[in-house]
Amino acid sequence: MNADKLSGKGLATKIIHAGAEPDPSTGAIMTPIFQTSTYVQTSPGQHKGYEYARSQNPTRTALEEAYAILENAKYGLAFSSGVAATDAVIKLMNPGDEVIAASDMYGGTYRLFTKIFEKYGIKFIYVDTTNIDNIKEVVTANTKLIWLETPTNPLMNITDIAAVSVVSKQAGALLCVDNTFASPYLQNPMDLGADIVMHSATKYLGGHSDVIQGCLVMNDKELREKLYLIQKSCGAVPGPMDCFLVLRGIKTLHVRMKQHCENGELIAHYLRNHPKVAKVYWPGFEDSAGHAIAKKQMRGFGGMISFTLKDDSVEAATKVLSSTKVFSLAESLGGVESLINHPASMTHASIPREERIKNGLSDGLIRLSVGIEDAEDLKKDLGQAIG
Numbered sequence: 001m002n003a004d005k006l007s008g009k010g011l012a013t014k015i016i017h018a019g020a021e022p023d024p025s026t027g028a029i030m031t032p033i034f035q036t037s038t039y040v041q042t043s044p045g046q047h048k049g050y051e052y053a054r055s056q057n058p059t060r061t062a063l064e065e066a067y068a069i070l071e072n073a074k075y076g077l078a079f080s081s082g083v084a085a086t087d088a089v090i091k092l093m094n095p096g097d098e099v100i101a102a103s104d105m106y107g108g109t110y111r112l113f114t115k116i117f118e119k120y121g122i123k124f125i126y127v128d129t130t131n132i133d134n135i136k137e138v139v140t141a142n143t144k145l146i147w148l149e150t151p152t153n154p155l156m157n158i159t160d161i162a163a164v165s166v167v168s169k170q171a172g173a174l175l176c177v178d179n180t181f182a183s184p185y186l187q188n189p190m191d192l193g194a195d196i197v198m199h200s201a202t203k204y205l206g207g208h209s210d211v212i213q214g215c216l217v218m219n220d221k222e223l224r225e226k227l228y229l230i231q232k233s234c235g236a237v238p239g240p241m242d243c244f245l246v247l248r249g250i251k252t253l254h255v256r257m258k259q260h261c262e263n264g265e266l267i268a269h270y271l272r273n274h275p276k277v278a279k280v281y282w283p284g285f286e287d288s289a290g291h292a293i294a295k296k297q298m299r300g301f302g303g304m305i306s307f308t309l310k311d312d313s314v315e316a317a318t319k320v321l322s323s324t325k326v327f328s329l330a331e332s333l334g335g336v337e338s339l340i341n342h343p344a345s346m347t348h349a350s351i352p353r354e355e356r357i358k359n360g361l362s363d364g365l366i367r368l369s370v371g372i373e374d375a376e377d378l379k380k381d382l383g384q385a386i387g
Contacts, residue, residue: 019066082200085214095121158290165193203334260303333369
């Protein structure tokens with residue numbers, strides 16, 4: 001269904017029906033996979049809305065509409081990966097422009113900023129965005145974009161999106177929020193003043209570790225046209241099968257996220273009470289630094305958790321990482337299965353060690369993506385691995 005038909009409907013109804021219309025030719029309830037590269041025209045320039053599959057594909061159109069509906073936005077764009085979506089946003093910048101970004105962020109985003117775009121004259125300034133004054137101090141007339149993650153990857157830091165939105169608007173800068181860790185089920189940055197929301201749809205939106213994809217959503221039509229031009233011109237678009245997989249995954253987002261949140265809470269408290277665990281990073285703890293803001297802008301605290309052992313060494317962490325039987329040692333997150341990860345050598349290896357340590361990401365930090373298995377099995381697995 002389109003946005004008008006879903007107006008006023010509950011979140012679960014929106015999740016299940018977003019972008020889904022019965023196929024007019026067959027009545028198929030699932031959006032067909034339009035596996036085609038081109039479309040027949042009746043005469044030059046006369047077609048049915050589709051010309052070439054890099055520019056448009058009906059399966060992708062349905063998914064892009066779903067993305068927009070889920071984030072309470074007007075427009076959605078699908079990309080071949082989350083990094084490709086991020087790449088498109090930075091391509092809005094010009095030499096001399098400045099981008100303020102969180103010092104705690106996904107390593108792939110940091111790599112894209114530093115290794116690819118810095119050489120084109122775009123300046124990236126990294127600050128602790130949990131303190132709004134840190135952002136205000138570095139805003140200049142050249143600030144054109146503020147890039148947030150909240151919760152951050154991997155330290156689960158929380159930034160007040162609404163407060164940063166005020167700063168970005170005063171500066172005349174765009175605010176883009178990477179909402180991958182929360183998903184639209186838990187948080188809607190557009191409602192809090194963001195101009196663009198980005199997702200690695202590979203994660204919770206797809207939900208089954210079987211597809212790579214990213215997306216952007218926005219409300220401003222001119223901004224949409226600029227990003228669509230980049231999408232079409234640079235060609236980092238997903239194929240129709242990938243779009244179908246994400247459309248299918250989205251339909252169970254609400255039931256999956258409920259279980260992710262429930263299991264995440266149980267595991268977070270279990271780890272916090274474990275005698276060999278030093279610190280647990282999870283915004284659901286009432287005494288965590290970002291809890292009040294998380295409670296204000298999120299509907300739950302999710303299934304992403306990081307922790308350190310009292311023996312905060314690579315050797316001790318490696319023993320745990322190599323000993324789990326239910327948690328799988330792997331990159332990525334957000335699938336139905338539980339994953340365990342070592343950010344320093346995996347997802348954040350592209351960030352120089354001194355930068356990681358300065359930002360609080362120790363060599364011994366372990367990150368969990370808590371899946372939807374039986375929680376007792378997950379607790380026992382971590383228990384035997386930690387020892």
